[in-house]
Amino acid sequence: MNTIAEHIADFLKEYPPFNHLTFVELSIIATSIRVVNLEKHKILFQVNDLLHDSFYVVASGVINLSVIADAEETLLNKCNEGDIFGLRPFFAKNNYMMTAKAREESIVYAIPIATFRPFVANNAEVLNFLLESFAVNTRNPKDKENLIGKLISDNVFYSDQQSEMQYFQTLSYNTSPLKTNSSAIVQEVAQLMTEALKNNIVVCDNNIPLGIITDADMRSKVATGRFPLTASVAKIMSSPVITVLENVSLAEAQLLMLKYNVTHLCVTQDGTDKSIVKGIISEHDLILAQANNPGVLIKEIKRCQSSKELKQIRERLTDLIQTSISKNIPLSHVFNIASEINLAIIKRSVELSILDLGSPPARFAWLSIGSQGRKEQLLLTDQDSILIFEDVSADKYREVKDYFLKLGKRTTATLEKIGYELCPNGHMGSNMLWCKSLTDWIKQYDSWMNTPGENSNDLSSIFFDYEITFGEQKIEDAIGNVVFKNAKNNTLFFDFLGNDALRKNSPLTFFKKFNVEEEGVNKDKFDIKTRALMPLIDGARLFALYFDIRGINNTFQRFKQLSITDPKHAEIYLNCAEAFLTLSKFRISEGLKNDNSGQFINLEELSKIDREKLKNALAPMRELEELIKGKFQLTQFS
Amino acid sequence: MLDWLKNINKEHPEFWKNYVSKFDKKSSRYVVLSTETSGLNTDKDFILSIGSFAVIDSSIIIGDSFEAVLLQYKFFHDNGLSNEFLVESKMKKLGEPDAIKAFIDFIGNSTLVGHHIDFDVEMINAALERLDCGRLKNEALDIDVMHRKLNDINDKQFSLDELCTAYNIPKNDRNSAAEDAYKTALLFLKLKSRLGIK
Structure with a gap:
């Protein structure tokens, strides 16, 4: 009770x-x-x-x-x-x-x-x-x-980002619509539509749209008996048709359909009903377009069974990136989404390898390093990764390492098939050097950081941009602890990194002209990766390590965070953040245009305004350089 | 004053020993209680009903509750009152010794919470004395005191109804020990979070 x-x-x-x-x-x-x-x-x-x-x-x-x-x-x-x-x-x-x-x-x-x-x-x-x-x-x-x-x-x-992306996508639609002329007879037209399995037909006069007949017209005007089967289509067509320009976005199309209460839009050459018919957008196309959003891609990745399927999805990601860029979606959003999808693809590749090889004999972590580690991989650049497995007893070591090397080889091969080139420097989990136990890795980082320059020609700064893709989070945390512990008051290490950051050749000549490649296949092109992006990336990493900023790997976000952590120089950091985005955008459009990594920009193809924009984006780099020189005593290695 | 001397050689009942032994550990459980009494004199008046709920981790555990109507035959008889309303009630009816025993088992070493709790505690202590037991050992919190502390008021007491109005707790016409205990418990939760008591 x-x-x-x-x-x-x-x-x-x-x-x-x-x-x-x-x-x-x-x-x-x-x-x-x-x-x-x-x-x-x-x-x-x-x-x-x-x-x-x-x-x-x-x-x-x-x-x-x-x-x-x-x-x-x-x-x-x-x-x-x-x-x-x-x-x-x-x-x-x-x-x-x-x-x-x-x-x-x-x-x-x-x-x-x-x-x-x-x-x-x-x-x-x-x-x-x-x-x-x-x-x-x-x-x-x-x-x-x-x-x-x-x-x-x-x-x-x-998700805010996703819906935004999805609404600015361009639509794919039927570009060869059924056409007929205004004197055709209803029954014939109905037969035509039935055979072609279409629910609409455009009534044209010399390819100029006069009206449209849809299933609804057939139902309401013919089947009801208001018009005989022998009537001419001109009597029953809906006219005029609502016309749009070719590259209409999902959002616009949806708006127009709602506004005019129609189910079909006619695409014409100049967007008016006085020009040639190019295609028909139906409601069904809108539904399909919505299915091509990042969330759906990630879901599909999880179901993929082979590298071939993954490759198709990677290609759809490229489309997605391309449309987002052309629709001016903020690049930081695009970075986020693309990196999530890339992450899912790599993760699935590791999973597929495990499915083939059987379950791993020890816990491990697959870390993406370099651009994917920084979540900045939009183009099909090369893959960089390392593999860390937990410590095992000495007698098991060989066997375990063998397994993980196999796992690494298989995964990198899958990724290569998908379209990520193998790293030319061999920075991959399939490499003997970069597939080892946690203790060995800790030793490796210790030696890199405490005795930089000595026997460590293989030190590449990309090892300090890592992101776990698959496996034990604890292992990544362990490495993170080692890195930040060693970084504390380690002047020698910062000296080394600082010099590394400054060693890149300056992007502009004394006369403020672009420093272009002097020879080779890329003669007269501007190396935007090495001369413009790398110094910013290196600088951001250097300061992030110095100010103990953990968990933020993205260059843009690193600069943003730095402006909060080190408010004295906030302006410089924020300028760098903006410059980074602008430069990335140049690189991406170049890459998308030529289907490559976009490393070399053909300056001749840029408009004058774009060239000025590019030049302006290079300015904050100088300030950053000064800041590095002021902050760290760069004596040992220069 | 010399109560402890009076009790020193007295053999306490079993449930009391059990209760005392619970105080070896500290409790994070609160018991919010309210009693209905025949009057305000702790010597002459009796408890007519008890309602109480446990509060653990900032939530009231409805299932962890104790409610009883005490059958005070002797009191009613002596004062020539009708005990009809007690007999008619659907609540669990217990004689005073059984009710107090069950209640002591229920509270254990929890911190007691109530509105003007010292009066309730005194009433229970009086009943305990009749059973040859010692006094309650529990810590006790008074929501009126908590409220005054929160608002830095020293010169005024607040009734349960006033507190309910102040903290937006819906009042209803049903009045019983359990109802009061529930309202007190809600007030306690609100005061507790405002005062930052764990």
Whole structure:
């Protein structure tokens, strides 16, 4: 006998799904409830938190459900009295995908899943309600219609960046539409459409669109008997057609369809209905285009069974990057998304190798180094990676190392097939030198950092940009600790890195002309990678190590973070961040144009404005150089 | 003053020894309680009902509760009162000794919380004395004191209703020890987080 439990049961029975349960059942549930008070702005759970053992009912107050993307909070839903939320533990095992935060001081009932589950199993209505609540797709969080009946979604498929990308994609559509002339007879045209399996046909006069006939016209005007089968199509066509220019984006197309309440758009040469028909965009094309977004790509990567399939996806990524660049999506976003996809591809390649070779004999970590380690790989540049496995007893060592070398070889071969060239310097997990045990790696980093310059001709600064792709996070952490421990007050090491950063030849001549290649196949071209990007990348890395900035590998973000950590020189860092993006963009457009790594820019092809822009982007580098010279005593190695 | 001398050679009942032994460890459990009494005189009046809930980790555990109506036959008889409302109640009915024993088992070494808790504690102590037991050993927190501390008020006492209004806790017409205990528990949660008590 518990008076308060009965009061709670009284409260619950007013709200779905509890209204499907009897009072006795509710009393049992209420007895197991925990009552939680949340202060204003208190977070109950947030994205990536482990699942709780309960779900929640708001007893009083308001709880906001939101997703945080790019430091911006997007409100998905507001839960008022009687609303249920936090249903994720019922249906999924992975962590929470949203944040629940009290908008005002609130009281919530926590109902243990274990107690509630039997009632769900025995009651179809309750189960349905929970399933619906969970499955409501709030892709558009403002879509209130989805929330009828107090359904509150827990399964968010929502990301700011992704939807943005997707809306600016160009569409692929039917470029050889069915055409007919205005004197054709309805029955013949219907036959034509049926044979071609199309739901539309354009009525043209000399390829100039006069109107369009869709299934809907056939249904409403012919099948109803308003016009005979022998009528001419001119009588039943919808006219005029809504016309658009060739490279219309998904967003525009969607807007136009909504605005004119049509299902098809006609693409013409100059976008008016007085020019030649180029194609037809149907609603179906819009749906297809939405399927070509980064989230879907990553999902598909996880299902790939061969390097061939992965290669196709990598090609679609190139398309995605290309359209994003041409649509002026911020480059930092593109970097983020592309690196996630690259990461997924490498991860899947390692997985495929493991599937072939059998499970590994020891724990290990596959780290991407260099550009992918910095999350800056947009083009198909070469692959750099290292493999670290945990320490094993001496008698097992050979066997274990053999396994991992095989794993490395197989993975790099897969990646090569996908299109990532092998690293010419052999910086890969398949190389004897770069596939070793944790202790050996720690020794390696120790010797690199404490005695730079001695027997370490093989030291390449790319080893200090690493990102775990597959395996044990702890191993990466161990390496990180070694690096930052050794970096502390290590003047010699910074001396070495500083010189390394400054050694690159300056991009401009004394007369402020571009320093171009003097000979070779790339004669008269500007080496943007070595002369412009590398100094910025090296500088960012140098300062990041110096200021103990961990976990940020991206050059752009490193500069941003540096401007916060070292506010005295914030202006220089911010200029460098901007310059880095501008230069990257030059390199990427060059690379996309020629299907290569974009290292050499053909200056002749640039417009005068672009050349000035490029020159301006080189200016902050000088300031950065001065800063490096001032900060570190570069005497030993210069 | 010399209570401890009076009790020194007295053999305590088994449940009391058990209760005392629980204090070897410290508890993170709170027990929020409220009693209904026949009056305000700790010597002459009796507890009529007890309602209480456990609070663990900043949440009220509805299942971890204790509610009982005490059948004070002798008291009603002596004062010529009707005990009809007690008999009619659907609540668990216990005689005072059984109720106090069960309640002592329930609270264990938890920190007690209540509204003007010292009065409740005194009432329970009086009942314990009748059972040849010592006094309660639990630490106790008073939500009125907590509220005054939070707002730096020294010259005024607040009733449970006033506190509920101040902290936006819905009042209802049902009045019972359990109801009061629940409201007190909600107030406690709010005050606890505001004062930063773990």
